[in-house]
Amino acid sequence: MMRTAKIILFAALFLPALFAANVGAAAEAEQVFKFYCAQCHGLNGKGGGPNVTKDFPVTPRDFTNTAQMNKLSDNDIRGIVMDGGPSASKSPLMPPWGKTLSDGDVDGLVKLLRKFCNCKGKPG
Amino acid sequence: MKLMIAIFAGALVGAAVSAPAGASPADGKKVFEGQKCNACHYTDGPAKEKSIADQLAKKGPELWYAGSKFQRPWLEGWLTKPEIIRSLAYNSLTDKNKGDHPKPAGADAKNVADFLMSLTTKEVKAGKIKPKRSLKGRLVFNKKMPCTGCHRSAGKKGKVSGGISGPTLIGAAKRLNPDWVFAYLNNPTFFKPFKAMPTFAGILKAKDIKNVATHVSTLK
Numbered sequence: 001m002m003r004t005a006k007i008i009l010f011a012a013l014f015l016p017a018l019f020a021a022n023v024g025a026a027a028e029a030e031q032v033f034k035f036y037c038a039q040c041h042g043l044n045g046k047g048g049g050p051n052v053t054k055d056f057p058v059t060p061r062d063f064t065n066t067a068q069m070n071k072l073s074d075n076d077i078r079g080i081v082m083d084g085g086p087s088a089s090k091s092p093l094m095p096p097w098g099k100t101l102s103d104g105d106v107d108g109l110v111k112l113l114r115k116f117c118n119c120k121g122k123p124g
Numbered sequence: 125m126k127l128m129i130a131i132f133a134g135a136l137v138g139a140a141v142s143a144p145a146g147a148s149p150a151d152g153k154k155v156f157e158g159q160k161c162n163a164c165h166y167t168d169g170p171a172k173e174k175s176i177a178d179q180l181a182k183k184g185p186e187l188w189y190a191g192s193k194f195q196r197p198w199l200e201g202w203l204t205k206p207e208i209i210r211s212l213a214y215n216s217l218t219d220k221n222k223g224d225h226p227k228p229a230g231a232d233a234k235n236v237a238d239f240l241m242s243l244t245t246k247e248v249k250a251g252k253i254k255p256k257r258s259l260k261g262r263l264v265f266n267k268k269m270p271c272t273g274c275h276r277s278a279g280k281k282g283k284v285s286g287g288i289s290g291p292t293l294i295g296a297a298k299r300l301n302p303d304w305v306f307a308y309l310n311n312p313t314f315f316k317p318f319k320a321m322p323t324f325a326g327i328l329k330a331k332d333i334k335n336v337a338t339h340v341s342t343l344k
Contacts, residue, residue, distance in 0.1 A: 040289075049289070050211075050217050050287070051289050055286075092270055096322060
C-alpha cells in the first residue's frame with residue numbers, strides 16, 4: 001500500500017514535468033526547423049521552401065517521403081545536417097550547420113524529421 | 125559700403141541655400157526617432173537578440189552597425205528611393221515584401237544617412253578587402269558553398285539566379301562595405317546572434333572567407 005502511494009506520488013510529481021519538457025523540446029525543434037530548414041525544405045517539410053524557385057538546381061528532400069527517409073539512419077541525418085550535403089555526396093546547397101546549431105538542436109531536428117516521415121529509419 | 129553689405133548679405137543667403145539644414149548625425153537621429161524608424165530598427169548595439177524568438181520579434185534589420193555595413197552614397201540614395209533588398213517580408217517565408225518602406229524627404233534622407241553612417245563598430249576593420257575579381261571566391265560562392273541557395277546574384281552575362289530567403293546580393297558592390305562582409309563572415313554572431321544563414325567561420329578556410337568577401341564586393 002505504502003509502495004503504491006509512493007509510486008503515485010512520484011508519477012504525480014515528475015510525469016507532468018517530463019511531459020512538459022518533451023512538449024517544450026518539440027516546440028523548440030519546430031522553431032529551429034522553421035527558422036533554418038524551412039527556407040528550402042518548406043514549412044511542411046515537403047521540400048518546397050521559398051528558395052526553391054524555377055532555377056533552383058536541385059530538389060530539397062521531402063521529409064514526408066517515408067521510403068526515402070527510411071534509407072537514412074538518425075546518424076546519417078545528423079551528419080548531413082552538421083556537415084552539409086557533400087558529406088553524403090549530395091548537393092552543396094544543403095549547408096553545413098555544424099557551427100550554427102547545437103547538438104541539442106540537431107537531436108531535436110532528427111526527432112522532428114522522424115515525425116514528418118512517420119518512420120524510424122535504418123539502425124545506426 | 126553698400127556694396128560690402130550686399131556682398132555679405134548675398135554670402136549669407138547663399139550659405140543658407142547651399143548648406144543642408146541640420147546636416148549632422150544628431151539631426152539625423154532626431155528625424156529617425158521622429159519618424160519612428162526605431163519601431164522597426166534598433167540602433168544601439170551591441171546585439172540584443174538572445175533567442176530565435178527575439179530575432180523573429182523584430183520588424184526590420186538592426187542598424188546599430190549601419191555605418192560599418194553600408195556605403196554612404198548607396199545608403200542616402202536608397203533612403204530617397206528604397207528598392208527591395210529582400211523579396212520576402214522581413215522574418216517571413218510566406219509573405220512578399222510589399223516594397224512600402226518609408227521614404228524620408230530630401231534633406232531628411234541626407235541627415236538620416238549621416239546618423240546611420242555614424243553607427244560603426246570596431247569589429248569591422250578597414251582595408252581588409254580590396255574590391256577586385258576573385259575567381260576562387262566566385263567558385264566557393266557559386267559551387268562549393270550554398271550561398272546561391274538563399275541569395276540572388278547576377279552572373280557574368282547578367283543572368284540573375286539564386287534563392288530569395290536572404291537579402292539579394294545584386295548591387296552588393298555598391299551597397300555593402302566589403303570589410304563588413306569579411307567581418308560578418310568571420311564573426312557573424314557578433315552582428316546577428318540568431319540568423320538563418322549558416323556560420324561559415326570554422327568551416328571555410330580563412331583564405332576562402334577572404335575570397336568570398338572579395339567576390340561579393342564585385343557583385344553588380
